[in-house]
Amino acid sequence: MNKTMLGYIPNESPIYVIHPFVKLFFLLVVSLFPMFIAAPEWNLLLMISIFLLMWWSRVDMKILRIYVPVAISMGSIIFISYVIFSGNHPEYHLLFKFLAFKIYWERIRDAIVVYFRILPMIITMVFFLSTTRERDVIVAMRSIKAPFVVTYVFAMALRSAGMVLEDFQIVRQAEQARGFDTKGKSIPYKIRKYVMYMIPLFALSLRRSEEFTNALVARGYAFTGPASKVKRADYILTHYTFKKLDILLTIIIGALFVAILIIRYGFGYFGLNTSILTIWASKFIG
């Protein structure tokens, strides 16, 4: 098993055939698809396609369970803000009144559209994080000739996030060992006592940053001066080759994006007016 940013995938996963740049390109471009697709059924199809890709990549599909509460709470917030607190719209079709709130069909439709736009974006990100190692992101950025400093700062940020979580566990265990534990206590109590974790964590973070700077200096890295102008050989990139398959996939992803734009703005599809689901629902409601 190989560790990715969001779990583990087996060594035999076919995703390793694909160059990290293609994965990053997929994330950046496919995440944009829902922004140009209003019809929920198409976004649903996009989600199913990404689930299939995850299955093909041999991602442990159980990790999706942790996103169910996120999807539910996000859906609830969208529903409440769009449907319950929708305001007064005489031009819309009023379905019924709930206490002082007017529930309109158009606002329910809009909530569904927004929800089905956000979900594929999140799932695309989950797919990317589940199949990508931190190193892949760096390789992807360096393969498009992003400046070393940019990729390195990005790598440091990724590493720092992991370190803060590790340090949090250390602080928590250290305090538990001395009898301080918020487990089973009320949420206000936990919030009040959270500072007990935050202060040592903040101190640890400061120490970490000092150590990190020392490590960079000791290994001859400099942001300024003659040492910063040394031509770096990007050794890690020698492990990766951009094959014909990668070129083909990049072209397909790019072409799909262009096709969506043409179909949306050239032919008027993917909009609400042509959405089978909303047309059918509108007829049903009358």
Added chain:
Amino acid sequence: MSNVIIQIKNYSWQYMNSSDLALRNINLEIEEGKFIGIIGPNGSGKTTLAYSLDALIPGQYNGIKQGEVFVYGKEVEKYAKGELQKSVGVVFSDPESQFTAMTVEDELVFGMENLGLSIPEIKERLEWVTDLVDLEPLMLKPPYEISGGQKQRVALAAVLAMMPKVMVLDEPTSMLDPISRKRVFEVLAQLKKEKRNTIIVIEHSLENLIPLADRMILLSNGELILEDETQQFFQNIPLLLEKSVYPPGVLLFFYRLFEAGYANSVLPLTLEAAENNLIKIINEKINGVNR
């Protein structure tokens, strides 16, 4: 003819927000190709001295410096950023604090890329160092997710790969089991023999350090208490004990024999030398009784 490459003159250092001097009036000369052992109790200034040789002090720390530290005839503060590190490599006592990359391989390569080495050169050194320190199975793992001993091997290898002329190792085996510790010292012995690097090791594990060290330094409370050739250094057992340095059991044993009048004043440093001395003492006693 001596070839002094590190020269420390009247050097003192006091950290900001500290009322005591971390190092006090240090005067020291280190010759090229020598293996130097630095010992002393915790808080004696060993790490401060190591950082001073790589210009991490005063570069990265606030404090008051007096005196001078010369490396290859140039004051460490006069070196441009990243220039001194081509000649002096430091292995930190906490290996995790040394890591800057996402995988062990990236970690090993980082320093070499900073030196501006070409890809074939990096590949060659990488193969050499992974073989030397036995890291091949760990190459794709994140360095902060491996065991303590493996981390120390990675930290050491990362500096070795840069092939600095001077290597300063701050407690490089503190997290290792006895076998791994021995392995690290075997690597250092190989470097001393084949590459003729100047190696400065701060270490509490004297059994492994003594056979390799050409000279030893004792620091206590920021002061350089004793500096001598290894054999001479360990003839000062009362002083070492006074400064809370406990020499290996074999040395203490022969010191007690010496105090009791059974051994001569030249204390054996290694197990082999001790064995020979003991056989000699026993033979002398047997011969004495027979006569």
